Amino acid sequence: MIRNFKTMLFALTGLLLVLAGCKRDEYYIDGGKAQADYPGSMLDYLEQKPVPFDTIAQIVKLAGMEDVFRNEDFTFFAPDDDVVKRTIGSYTRGGLNRELFLVGRDTVKQLSDISPVVWRKYLMRYMFKGVNRLKDYPQIDLGLQSQYPGQLYYTNGNDVCNIGVIYGDANGVKYIGPRKLNIIYIPDIANPTSGTVTNAISSSDIKPRNGVVHTLAYSGTTLGYNFGEFFDDVYFTGLTSSSN
Secondary structure (H helix, E strand, O other): OHHHHHHHHHHHHHHHHHHHHHHHHOOOOOOOOOOOEOOOOHHHHHHOOHHHHHHHHHHHHHOOOHHHHHHOOEEEEEOOHHHHHHHHOEOOOEOHHHHHHHOOOOOOOOHHHEOHHHHHHHHHOOEEEOOOOHHHOOEEOOOOOOOOEOEEEEOOOOOEEEEEEEEOOEOOEOOOOOEEEEEEEEOOOOOOOOOOEEEEEEEEEEEOOOOEEEEEOOOOOOOOOOHHHHHHHHHHHOEOHHHO
């Protein structure tokens, strides 16, 4: 009798679990594999992603590079909007506006206050010729660059970056784990280990109609990697007449 009761209890418990699982499945929808292809231009992609790219899309237009981002094939390591906000800052909390305020210059009230020449220079620092996905870059090991050095690439603005793929470890075995892109800005190619800025990639291989977009991970860096240079360019190039 007790054995029959236990059998019935196990059967009832199993039935309840199955029913609960079926009920839970109603809230889960298989969205399929993530789609890397985007049916539009690179500028369309930036505009359709207001978080995190609405400010970057605006800068593309201010730089007069709309046609490039709509029609030319290239690889874009896209900084997010927060990089721009951090770089501009405020006159009380640091950033470009704080430095301009301290030297008695007009502060930036809107992005169009900065010369298109400056915006173009710093956008091009993130642009590379060719259409390159993660698989097209060599391995880099930041702790063993003598063996896995990555590769140097010229940006469209003739700056130099080292780009490579970091091979993660898995179960204690090196290089068989997940892979992620990494980019290192090199301010002085004659001294490639000095003043470099390393930035990981949060997502890669998004493929608009023209080119590929790799999104830079949040790292605390400023636009163009070098704040001092950015400040000098704004200071000496001058703000547009809209700020005067």
